[in-house]
Amino acid sequence: MAEIILREAVSRGLREALDEDERVFIIGEDIGAFKGAYAVTSGFLDDYGPERIIDSPISESAIVGAAIGAALGGLRPIVEIMTINFMLLAMDQVVNHAAKLRYMSNGQMKVPLVIRTVTGGGGQLGATHSQSLEVWFATVPGLKVIAPSDPYDALGLLRTAIADDDPVIFAEHALLYRARSEVPDERYTIPLGQAKVKREGTDVTLVAYSRMVHVALEAAAILAERGMDAEVVDLRTLRPLDTDTVAQSARKTGRAVVVEEFWRTGGMGAEVASAIQEKAFDYLDGPVGRVGGVEVPAPYNGTLEAAALPTAGRVVETVENLYGI
Amino acid sequence: MNLDNGQVTELYERMLLIRRFEEQSGRLYMEGKIKGFLHLYIGEEAIAVGVISALRDDDYIITHYRDHGHALARGMPPNVVMAELMGKATGSSGGKGGSMHLFDVRRGFMGGHAIVGGQLPIAVGLALSAKYKGEDKVVVCFFGDGAVNQGEFHESLNMASLWDLPVLFLLENNLYGMGTHVDRTHAGGRDIYMSADAYKIPAAQIDGMNVVEVRETTQQALERIRSGKGPVFIEAMTYRFVGHSVQDPQAYRDSSEIEQWRAKDPLDAFRETCIAEALLSEEETAQIDETVRETVAEATRFAEESQEPSLESLYDNVYDRTRQV
Structure with missing residues (x-):
């Protein structure tokens, strides 16, 4: 067991796949000679060669299409799209x-394809480079x-x-590459479709994914100081x-707030809030709250950008406004 | 003509099968037995048959939504194709694909793709898989003149040439993208094959109404591609004798233009040449005609008598496991 950062976790997962299965190759922009825009594939070109670490032209549609075709041809491509x-x-x-293709061909085809991409704002990259479109x-x-919040989950x-x-x-948050967690040396996997309780609590459920899990945990720490014990659920x-x-946690606490970086309109929070009211309505003490990105394109200026993103303070405020604490 | 009686019989029979099958499809559509969109290949038969007759069984074919001709030329059973057009359980996709989405992976027929240009990057990927695995398969990618103005066309030509991939780009230039003439959509005019020069891909423009010319040009192209020299581009000039889809009244073109092209009917021209060169007799063509009529009648009977798909099948093949997610 050692503590590693998320970049290392993803890199380790990719190397394992390349080592274990000849059918696996990686294709993307600047993943080889440039070593990856976020350095995840640093050193890969030297270790695996240009047939398996393919630097592509800037042609996102053809990159993904070619990966689909390669998957149909029996390979197991991993694509890196530089940002979401x-x-x-x-x-x-x-x-x-x-x-x-699987559906339209009635199961004749399968597309075993992983598209890794980088999501999220907070880096002052402006409106076209700061979205959370997963x-x-x-x-x-x-x-x-998949949108993991820490190295352990990312690798599994x-x-x-x-x-x-x-x-x-597979959406990796740009600001989480240096996030740390303990990762076992022995191999483990995490099934898809299993949320994880990141912090246990009894008074309110905070639901989040990706970087917002950290915002929710920060909010939980503030709430704890004010005598409210928050549970944090990571959708993963x-x-x-x-x-x-999620519903199980909401039934336990009777209160829930969903936090996401995406704009609120049509966001994951709407889906999760709807599921909570369907599955836990009789247990709720009040409406399900939502905190999301402000409905503007991401501004460049740091102060403006920070004001557009969910913060622990906004989560705490939402909890207090809703539940009158 | 460098063909024997058996070969010309096969070419003629395949072209006639497509012609009669399409005529019958159009009738069944008018009777309300085929729904949705129906795009007929009438007039263009020499291309599918000429190209596909030159392929090996392990080569890949990928095409656009006007795909019945390619499917039948590849040997997909007419019963299964007709059943798919009628949305029956016995269809190639159990009624989930329809006319525009025919698939027969066992025969290397990788679909029927209904987004204009979308199949081109996938063709590149299939070729990438062949090269990656050290196979000498070739991927034939059919597309129309409408597709050449999509970004994916240029992305795909570039990638295939850059990486010397085994793709035969087969442009069926029938002069119309839906109802808009190529002169009004392509700045390079009708000589679209010249676009390939920008990507250093050898290209030729041929008579797409002449099955022998199509076949022989394809054979030469395949030889070059299999030798590892990268992609080849063929532009086959052709014309659809009918509307874009069955419901198209063709207000955008003169009937005189249609008549001029009908005078170059690929079936008539081939039959007359074969008879003149004593490669086929009148009796043999009559016999082929009879066989094809029976085949199409049987396909119709089979499709009409087949069951509707079960409601339970709705959820099958969205993912590798049924009803997952």
Whole structure:
């Protein structure tokens, strides 16, 4: 058992897959000679060679399409799309092709494909480079979506994603690459569709995923000082979505607030809040709260950007306003 | 003509099968037995048959939504194709794909893809898998003149050429993307094959109404591609004798233009040449006609008598495990 950062966890998962299975290769922009925009594949080109670490042209649609084709041809491609904002250029291949070929061919085809991409704001990169669009993909039957919050989950879930026979979107938050956690040396995996209670509590449930788990934990610490014991549930995967664990927690605490970085409109929080009221209505002491990104394109200025993103303070305020504490 | 009686019989029979099958599909659509969109391949038969007759059984084919001709040319059973058009359980996708989404993976027929240009990157990926595994398979990618203005066209040509991938890009230029003439959509005019030059891909423009020319050009291209020299581009000039889809009144073109092209009917031209060169007799063509009519009648009977898919099948094949997520 050793403490590692999330970048190392993802990197370790990728190396294992390359070592264990000749059919695995990685394709993406600047993953080889440049060593990866976020340095996840640093050293890979030297160790695995250009046939398996493929530096591609800046052609997101063709990158994903080629990976789909390679998967249909019996390989197990892993794609790196530099940021989730660029996934919009590959939307047709992801949504119209990867997600649908198994169904439209009635099981003749399968697309074992992992698309790793970088999500989230907070880096002052402006409106086109700061979005949290993983929720869009989570609305599509045929896709699976993972958004881990720490190295342990990232490695366990990445192993499962690579072994999966369906297309998986794996969204790594740009500000979490240096997040730390204990990771066992021995191999473990985490099934998709299992949320995790990151902090146990009795008074209110905070539901989050990716970086917002850390915001929720921070809020829980503040609430604890004010005499309120918050439970924090990390969704970990957005599709499949584990509403049972969330509802169980809400039944226990009687209160729930969902925190996400995406805009509130049409966000994951709406889906989760709906599931809570369906599954735990009689146990609730009040309405399910939501904290999300402010409904503006991400501004460049640091002060403005911080004001647009959910913070522990906003979570605490929401809890207090809703439940009158 | 460098063909024997057996070969010309096969070419003629396949083209006639497509023609009669499509005529029957159109009738069944008017009777309300085929729903949705139906795009007929009438007039373009020489391309599918000429190209596919030159392939090996282990080569891949991927195409657009006007896909019945390619499917039948590859040897997909007419019964199964017709049943899919009628949405029956015995169809190639159990009624989940429909006319635009035919698949027969066992025959290397990788679909029917209904987003214009979407199949091109997937073709590149199939070729990547072949090269990665050291196989000498070729991927034939059919697309229309409408697809060449999509970004995916350029991304795919670039990637295939950059990495010397075994793709035969087969442009079926029927002069219309839906109802808009190529002169109004492509700045390069009708000589689209010249676009390939920008990517250093050898290209040729041929008469797509002449099955022998199509076949021989394809054979030459395949030889080059299999030798590892990268992709080849063929532009086959053709014309659809019918509307874009069955419901198209064709207000955008003169009937005189249609008549001019009908005078170049690929079946008539081939039959007359074969008879003139004593490769086929009148009796043999009459016999082929009879056989094909029976085949199409049997396909219709089979499809009509087949069961509707069960409601339970709705959830099958979204993921590798039924009803997951």
